[in-house]
Amino acid sequence: LISQVADLKNSLVSFIYKLENEYDRLTWPSVLDSFALLSGQLNTLNKVLKHEKTPLLRNQVIIPLVLSPDRDEEIMRQTEGRVPVFSHEVVPDHLRTKPDPEVEEQEKQLITDAARISPDVAQKQIQSLNKMCSNLLEKISKEERESESGGLRQNKQTFNPADTNALVAAVAFGKGLSNRRPPGSGGSVQSGQPGAGAIIAGASGMQQVPMSGAPAQQQPMLAGVQMAQAGQPGK
Numbered sequence: 001l002i003s004q005v006a007d008l009k010n011s012l013v014s015f016i017y018k019l020e021n022e023y024d025r026l027t028w029p030s031v032l033d034s035f036a037l038l039s040g041q042l043n044t045l046n047k048v049l050k051h052e053k054t055p056l057l058r059n060q061v062i063i064p065l066v067l068s069p070d071r072d073e074e075i076m077r078q079t080e081g082r083v084p085v086f087s088h089e090v091v092p093d094h095l096r097t098k099p100d101p102e103v104e105e106q107e108k109q110l111i112t113d114a115a116r117i118s119p120d121v122a123q124k125q126i127q128s129l130n131k132m133c134s135n136l137l138e139k140i141s142k143e144e145r146e147s148e149s150g151g152l153r154q155n156k157q158t159f160n161p162a163d164t165n166a167l168v169a170a171v172a173f174g175k176g177l178s179n180r181r182p183p184g185s186g187g188s189v190q191s192g193q194p195g196a197g198a199i200i201a202g203a204s205g206m207q208q209v210p211m212s213g214a215p216a217q218q219q220p221m222l223a224g225v226q227m228a229q230a231g232q233p234g235k
Contacts, residue, residue: 001054004045011037062095 015034018026048054069087076084083090098104117125169175 001045001048004041004048008038008041008045011041067091 011034015038018030018034049057067086067088069085071084072086075086083094099107166176170177
């Protein structure tokens with residue numbers, strides 16, 4: 001029993017230290033782990049107390065023989081400095097075997113209310129509560145899935161920077177475009193003709209195609225764009 005109580009005391013000291021010194025970075029899972037550890041140690045202690053070989057502690061009577069407001073060094077040593085005096089103020093707290101009267105009254109009221117409910121009504125209430133919890137969990141899971149999918153859609157890139165740069169370079173500077181005329185188009189372009197069939201710099205990058213029926217000689221150039229002869233409709 002002394003060993004079990006010592007382990008329980010160490011766990012309580014560690015948990016209280018966390019609450020007092022690490023409250024700003026304490027997480028809820030860590031608190032639940034501490035509670036689970038304390039609960040397991042209490043259950044182990046209860047099993048030891050209920051064992052058939054363990055003597056009944058209720059037969060052992062603890063009586064405060066001396067109540068004094070003066071400091072007691074022996075009590076200080078046994079309580080590791082937590083209880084300096086054994087007076088009428090601390091005895092009800094340290095030797096109490098029942099809850100506070102207010103808590104005891106509330107517990108009796110809850111037991112009375114629970115006894116009034118029939119098993120069928122209790123089962124219906126349990127089913128209703130389970131259904132509400134299931135619906136709530138389903139809504140929470142749906143919200144989490146939608147938020148995750150929305151975040152993925154926002155972070156997903158919808159364009160290729162390399163393709164965008166290539167398209168801008170092709171439109172603005174004619175980079176990567178062929179200067180050959182497609183086969184089968186009307187008319188012919190003289191190979192020695194300067195500027196014929198070349199890509200217009202700074203324009204849309206389309207090839208120059210002479211007007212059908214127009215002479216093949218060089219046309220006057222104005223600002224890099226070949227002008228049509230007078231009397232011929234422009235395109």
